[in-house]
Amino acid sequence: MACSFALLTGCGGEQANVTEMNKFDYTVEQFADLQILRYKVPGFEDLTLKQKELVYYLTQAALQGRDILFDQNGKYNLRICRMLEAVYTNYQGDKASSDFKNMEVYLKRVWFSNGIHHHYGTEKFVPGFSSEFLKKAVLDIDASLLPLAPGQTAEQLCDELFPVIFDPAIMPKRVNQADGEDLILTSASNYYDGVTQREAEDFYGAMKDPKDETPVSYGLNSRLVKENGQLKEKVWKVDGLYTQAIEKIVYWLKKAETVAENDKQKAVIAQLIKFYETGDLKDFDEYAILWVQDLDSRIDFVNGFTETYGDPLGLKASWESLVNFKDLEATRRTETISRNAQWFEDHSPVDKAFKKEQVKGVSAKVITAAILAGDLYPSTAIGINLPNANWIRAQHGSKSVTIGNITDAYNKAAHGNGFNEEFAYSEAEVQSIDKYGDLTDELHTDLHECLGHGSGKLLPGVDPDALKAYGSTIEEARADLFGLYYVADPKLVELGLVPDAEAYKAEYYKYLMNGLMTQLVRIEPGNNIEEAHMRNRQLIARWVFEKGAADKAVEMVKKEGKTYVVINDYQKVRELFGELLAEIQRVKSTGDYEGARALVENYAVKVDPALHAEVLERYKKLNLAPYKGFVNPKYELVTDEKGNIQDVTVSYDEGYAEQMLRYSRDYSSLPSVN
Ligand code: ZN
Numbered sequence: 001m002a003c004s005f006a007l008l009t010g011c012g013g014e015q016a017n018v019t020e021m022n023k024f025d026y027t028v029e030q031f032a033d034l035q036i037l038r039y040k041v042p043g044f045e046d047l048t049l050k051q052k053e054l055v056y057y058l059t060q061a062a063l064q065g066r067d068i069l070f071d072q073n074g075k076y077n078l079r080i081c082r083m084l085e086a087v088y089t090n091y092q093g094d095k096a097s098s099d100f101k102n103m104e105v106y107l108k109r110v111w112f113s114n115g116i117h118h119h120y121g122t123e124k125f126v127p128g129f130s131s132e133f134l135k136k137a138v139l140d141i142d143a144s145l146l147p148l149a150p151g152q153t154a155e156q157l158c159d160e161l162f163p164v165i166f167d168p169a170i171m172p173k174r175v176n177q178a179d180g181e182d183l184i185l186t187s188a189s190n191y192y193d194g195v196t197q198r199e200a201e202d203f204y205g206a207m208k209d210p211k212d213e214t215p216v217s218y219g220l221n222s223r224l225v226k227e228n229g230q231l232k233e234k235v236w237k238v239d240g241l242y243t244q245a246i247e248k249i250v251y252w253l254k255k256a257e258t259v260a261e262n263d264k265q266k267a268v269i270a271q272l273i274k275f276y277e278t279g280d281l282k283d284f285d286e287y288a289i290l291w292v293q294d295l296d297s298r299i300d301f302v303n304g305f306t307e308t309y310g311d312p313l314g315l316k317a318s319w320e321s322l323v324n325f326k327d328l329e330a331t332r333r334t335e336t337i338s339r340n341a342q343w344f345e346d347h348s349p350v351d352k353a354f355k356k357e358q359v360k361g362v363s364a365k366v367i368t369a370a371i372l373a374g375d376l377y378p379s380t381a382i383g384i385n386l387p388n389a390n391w392i393r394a395q396h397g398s399k400s401v402t403i404g405n406i407t408d409a410y411n412k413a414a415h416g417n418g419f420n421e422e423f424a425y426s427e428a429e430v431q432s433i434d435k436y437g438d439l440t441d442e443l444h445t446d447l448h449e450c451l452g453h454g455s456g457k458l459l460p461g462v463d464p465d466a467l468k469a470y471g472s473t474i475e476e477a478r479a480d481l482f483g484l485y486y487v488a489d490p491k492l493v494e495l496g497l498v499p500d501a502e503a504y505k506a507e508y509y510k511y512l513m514n515g516l517m518t519q520l521v522r523i524e525p526g527n528n529i530e531e532a533h534m535r536n537r538q539l540i541a542r543w544v545f546e547k548g549a550a551d552k553a554v555e556m557v558k559k560e561g562k563t564y565v566v567i568n569d570y571q572k573v574r575e576l577f578g579e580l581l582a583e584i585q586r587v588k589s590t591g592d593y594e595g596a597r598a599l600v601e602n603y604a605v606k607v608d609p610a611l612h613a614e615v616l617e618r619y620k621k622l623n624l625a626p627y628k629g630f631v632n633p634k635y636e637l638v639t640d641e642k643g644n645i646q647d648v649t650v651s652y653d654e655g656y657a658e659q660m661l662r663y664s665r666d667y668s669s670l671p672s673v674n
Contacts, residue, residue, distance in 0.1 A: 026413040028631055028656050031105050034112055035625035036378065036656045039409035041370050041633055044650050047325065051299055052648040054259045055323055055370050056635050058301045061252035062321035062373035065303070066114075066663055067670035068242050069319050069374045072310065073115035073174060075190045076164045079672045081110050082147040083138065083161060085664055088657075090141045102128030103137075111660040112378055112629055116165065117174035117188060119379050120627060124172050124188070131166050134158075147672040175312050183312035191316040194226040200313060203231050214391050216281035219315035221305045236305065236319075237279030244669040249303065250276050264290070265297045272303065288387040292396050299325045300367070300399075302386065307375060320374035322384070327404045330366035333443075336495055337450045338363040344451050344486060349578035354589035356457050361450045366404040371632050378629030382406050410628065411438040418622050423518050424509070425557070425564040432506045436498075440507035443497060444483040451486075452479030456585050466591030470600045474588055476536035481581035484511060484540070488574045505570050512554060512573075513565045515541025520612045521619040528605050539604035544576045546603075562618065563611060631659050 028036040047055065070077040084107045091100065106127050113119040127134075135158050138146065143154045152160075163170050171188035178186070184197040192200055207218050222233035223241060234241040238250060253273050260266035268290045275283040284304075294300070301324065305317035337344075338361030345359040372380050385400040387393065415434060424430045456478070458464060467474050486492065488504035498504065515537040522534070529535050548554045553572035557564055567573060587595040634654050638647040654662070 024412075024652070026409050027416075030625050032109055033626050034109070035413070035628045037409050037413045037628055037630050038652055039369065039405050039630050039633075040652065041368060041650055042405060043325070043327065043368055044370065047298075049645070049647065050259050051261065051325070053645055054256055054261065054299055055325065056637060056648045057252050057256035057259070058299070058303070058321075058323040059371040059373075059635055061249045061256065061303055062301075062323055062371050063663060063667040064245055064248040064252065064669065065319045065321055065374045066377075066667050068236070068245050069114045071242070071670060071674050072190055072316075072318050073113070074117065074171065074188045075193075075674075076161060076171075077110075077115040078670060078674070079147045079157075080116055080161055080165060081107075081664070082672060083157065084110065085661065086141060086145040086147075087134070087137045089661065090145060091137055092140060093137065099129040099133040100137075103134065108657065108660075111656075114375070115174065116171075122174040122176075124168065124174075126168070127165055131162050134165075135162070149673060175310060177312060187312045189310050189312075190223065191311045192224045195224050195231065197313070199226070199231060200224055200315075204313075204315060214285070216285060217315075217317075217389055218281070220281060220284070220308070220317050221279060222316070235279040238277045240279055241674065242670065244671070246276050248669055253303070261297045261299060264294045265299075268294050275304075285389060285392060288389060288392050289396050292387060292392065292399055295399075299323070302376075302384070306386070307388070310375070318375040320376045322372060322376050322380075322403075323370045324367040324401075324403070325370065327366040327368045330404045330442075331363070333497060334363045334366065334446050334450055336497065337361060337446050340491075340495065341451055341454070343491070344447075344482075345455055347489075347491075348455065348482065349485065349582050350456060350585040351582060351589075353459070354456050354585050356455065359451075359454060362454060363450060364446075365399070365401045367401045368405045369403050371635075372630060373632075378631065379627065380406060380630060382410075406630070407442070408438065409630065411441070413628075417624055419518075419624065422618055422622060423513060423564070425559075425566050429509050432502075433510055436503040436506035437510055439498065440487055440503055441510070443492070444480075444487050444507050444511075447483035447486050448479045452482035455482055456589060458591070459589050462589065462591040466593055467588070467596045468593065470593070470596040472532040473535040473539065473600050473604060474584060474596050476533050477539055478581070478584050478588060480536055480540060481577055481584060484508070484577045485574065485581055488570070504574075505567075508570055508573055509565070509567055511537070512541050512544065512567065515539075516545060516556065516565050517563065517611065517615050518619075520607060520615045523607060523612065525612065525616065526609075528607060535600060535604035539599060540577070540580060542603040543580055543599070544573060547576050547579070548572060563614060631656055634659075 024038075024040060026037050026039070028038050030036070044052070044055070067078060070081060084103065088104065088107055094100065106125060106129065109118075109125055110116055113125075117124050138158055139154055146154055146157055148154070148157055173186065174188045176183055176186040182197045184192045184195060184200055195203075203224065204218050208215065219233070221237070222235045224231060224233055226232070236242045236246065238246050240246075250273050253269055253276075257266055257269045257273070260269060268287065271283065271287040271290050275287050301322065303321040304319065306320050308314045308317050310316070310318045341359045341361030345356055348355065369380075372378070380403070383400070383402045385398055387398060392398075420430050420433050424433065453475070465471065484507070487498075487507050490501065492498045492504075493501055519534055519537060523529060529538055545554045545556070548569070551569060551572055553567070553569040553576070555566045555568065557566050583595075584599070586592065587599070631654055633650045633652050636649050636651070637645055638649060640646055
């Protein structure tokens with residue numbers, strides 16, 4: 001089935017696919033350590049009008065929460081952002097000056113992080129412009145454009161905010177995890193006010209009942225403050241803290257409720273509205289249970305206080321939203337693999353004694369994101385597993401999804417970035433990777449996740465922890481090898497999962513190039529490899545390289561002073577993957593600790609310092625940004641003269657600053673001081 005490739009890349013017919021792919025630009029811009037990308041929403045046009053309407057209302061509900069996250073990330077964030085936006089859009093001076101340019105980069109970073117701290121490292125940004133420059137710029141513009149507190153002058157605003165921006169000693173980290181310090185007092189996030197770590201821990205410790213088997217997520221949706229010496233939760237809800245934004249979220253959720261796909265989904269939305277109105281965490285748990293049980297709807301969403309990484313105590317949740325719909329074609333792919341799980345198990349090169357008689361594949365749902373918001377914007381996860389409450393997961397299950405169109409955008413954007421051109425041996429490898437690489441990568445991941453981890457069995461009496469510290473590297477190698485062995489199998493062509501018998505070569509080349517060389521870009525000079533996935537990849541690549549050396553199946557050659565991987569015999573490489581899979585499965589099934597140790601220590605850990613230095617040097621010259629994020633598509637209602645909705649359109653031409661300024665204008669409802 002030739003179209004599986006086209007379908008997986010998210011486009012329609014093959015011809016349309018090629019032209020469309022060329023037209024669509026996945027990259028937007030690059031600054032500081034960030035690259036901004038754009039993603040497509042394939043399949044949106046094919047939704048019914050009612051489904052499109054539902055997506056539209058949910059995206060509106062998603063965008064209305066933006067201010068909440070800014071304020072959660074730090075109490076001055078909204079005002080600093082608004083002040084800088086006012087300067088940025090009204091500045092009358094020289095916009096080519098380095099001060100202005102650096103302020104622009106700073107503002108773009110603030111948008112990206114939803115605050116003044118790095119989204120990943122959480123350290124405060126260092127401005128590349130002077131306070132004198134900013135002060136003059138602020139005082140030069142019309143004061144009514146500034147986020148002034150009642151009675152405040154522009155001068156006083158500068159006095160209040162400038163130390164927060166310019167003094168490195170003030171609020172240096174958003175989330176401090178340094179052992180031995182008061183993590184709340186030293187963290188800039190705005191989840192506690194005037195409260196010590198000890199007080200917060202005692203406050204929530206007292207709420208917990210060890211006998212309660214269905215505990216709510218204490219503290220999840222509030223700021224803990226001290227008022228007149230008393231600790232008190234300011235709950236984020238309608239008529240509570242953040243009510244201005246939450247009322248708007250609820251407004252759009254109520255619209256969404258009217259076009260729900262079915263009663264189950266309607267009940268999910270209604271219960272979420274109830275939770276926003278009551279702020280009662282029991283209502284939240286009921287919502288989470290309804291949500292996890294809604295499996296039949298095409299459209300799905302996350303909207304609310306969800307992940308707790310931003311709170312050093314891990315209690316309070318940042319606001320986020322994701323609206324998505326099931327990617328039917330890609331989900332069919334994981335279902336096809338899953339359905340044939342027994343065939344794959346039976347035909348693997350592993351000793352019969354270590355095979356499962358009855359194997360069950362897992363099929364993960366692949367979704368298409370329609371909008372990213374709150375703590376998922378612009379930087380996003382590519383897989384999500386919710387809800388977080390352990391007892392709900394145990395009693396009612398969880399939903400695990402991968403976001404197909406986001407992964408696709410990462411892949412597509414990487415195509416022109418020069419990485420493969422620098423490291424692949426010749427034009428032939430680059431072309432093969434361009435043509436098949438994304439597809440075979442996804443397939444390898446699917447085979448790894450849906451089959452690899454679930455294959456094989458331990459012999460009776462073998463301790464599952466027998467391999468100790470080598471266990472996870474061996475386990476990842478086992479799953480990877482299962483995928484590598486089968487990605488080259490004619491069965492995949494037969495099942496329509498790959499377009500032809502050549503496709504797998506892209507995956508083999510990428511895998512060996514990565515395992516032998518390019519993954520070293522993530523290792524500091526002088527260090528060994530520690531992380532289990534990286535160890536497993538080097539283990540496989542080095543083992544196959546060594547065993548294939550006699551036949552020259554795989555070589556490392558020098559060309560103009562640079563090292564390259566060359567694969568001369570792909571079928572031999574497949575045989576070697578099969579041999580290693582059989583050996584690794586034997587090690588696992590028999591609990592052979594010494595065997596595991598020998599494989600890992602001999603192949604997986606040590607780094608060739610000369611090759612490492614060369615790889616780092618070549619990588620540095622490519623000037624690639626380590627962090628990436630996305631602009632969203634823009635949705636618009638099409639109505640007739642009577643105001644009836646005729647269609648919802650999606651467009652992709654908005655720039656980064658343009659989108660951020662539009663969001664600040666149209667979706668900003670919180671006062672500057674909360
Ligand atoms: Zn794995």
